[in-house]
Amino acid sequence: MKEFALIFRINDINFKPSPEQMQERMNWLAGIVAQNKLVDKGNTLLPIPGSAMSVHADNVVTDGPYTEIKEFISGYIIVKTDTIEEAVELAKSNPIFKIGGNIEVRELLKLS
């Protein structure tokens, strides 16, 4: 089995999920769990000033997440599947797409 990080990105910095949206995400996660494919339920990353800083070269520190592009990372989880295609399949049913977000699927480098 390989492990993949699913990295969630959204573009609305003020987005706050409603209880229904949180439940929808939980339902999605439960589906992965029930296939025994969740390695780590990861974390949600807060984007707001005071909880996000970006550090650059020469001691340049800016407020907020690093957003060269308009999107920022809102969180990640780690799943295990045989192939990257399977991991992509898992990602496809995530409700994030309803709010204009996207998911990056990245294989973890495993040192054995």
Place this chain on the structure above:
Amino acid sequence: MEEEANSLQELLPHLFRQEYAKMTAVLCRHFGLKHIEIAEDIASETFLKASENWAINGIPKKPAAWLYTVARNKTKDYFKHLSIFESQIKNELSTGKIQEEQQFEFDNQHIADSQLAMIFAVCNPANSAEAQICLALQILCGFSVEEIANAFLAKPETIKKRLLRARTNLRNDSFQLNSLTETDIKSRVETVLKTLYLLFNEGYFSKTNNQLIRKELCSEAVRLTLMLIENPLTNTPKSNALLALMCFQSSRLDARINNKGEAIVYEQQDKKLWDKSLMERGNYYLVNAFDGNEISKYHLEAGIAYWHTTPDDESKWQHILQLYDQLMLMESSPVIALNRIFAFAKVYGNEKAISEAEKLNPNESNYYHQLLGYLYADQDIEKAISHYGQAIKLTKSKTEKQTLTKEIERLYNKKTSH
């Protein structure tokens, strides 16, 4: 006035069920397990006083607070009598050690801690699983002997005897209620989970037809498991898996029985009657259960139960079959083996499943014949009917007999219409 009396009749049993067990736990933590009878006496007297007093004066604004005040005073009285008794008739009789009177409170945290400790005290491996369930129903859930006997379809006398033996073990146990330690928890948590699991199953697969009792057993098991989740010491992945399993199964309780009290098989249930909020709570606990590397049988069963809440699609039964395969490796039992074959049939077809099933050959199991009846139904009606017939002979459950008889009728009609 009459209205008041009516509402009293409704309120009191409800409150009794809810508060009696809590009160006993708190008092017992104070007195020690050896003196559980004193705790129960004080709790009973408190409710007796409530029923007398409230019938005359009406129900107080905060009934629970009223009850606890009375219980606290009765405890004080008890200690007062005890100290007179001890100072005057000292050394005449040995009363055993009872904790000196301390200020004890009935606040929520204290109640929760006491109840949790009581769960661990009741789930004493010295008692059989059955005895533990009876004891749990009596001490943790406030059920009467009569009610327990109804749930088990047993004679009250049998239950009484079973409880008597179990309570002797409980009293003689050196288990300390006032300081539930990590060691206590570690040594008993497996038994606790198993007893709660069996308590739930007693309701879910109950021998009794009484839907009310079944639902109550299930909801009590959920309530007690929730108490494990609420304490950091017992909020483990396994407890979460067990609670997820219970939530998923409970979500179908209303859909499993029609208004005539007959059982409805899974495939014919009205999915609109499934309780969505319970399924979602199940999802939440399921995700928490997989926080870590531990996989227990509760994890696998919760996983299977999860898939039963999802709509049919091609991959669903493959997931279920995989989980059953894992479960077989962990704990193979005839029931699991038969359920696995049901899932196997959904993935590989009835014909292959029949040859798998015939390899098992568990003699005299009604589930085995039910399964074969089901698998043959589309291929060989004669054989299907004969297997269902054998299942009817072997089952003791009335509901099951009804369901199977209906199925045979359906097959006969199908046969004659061809």
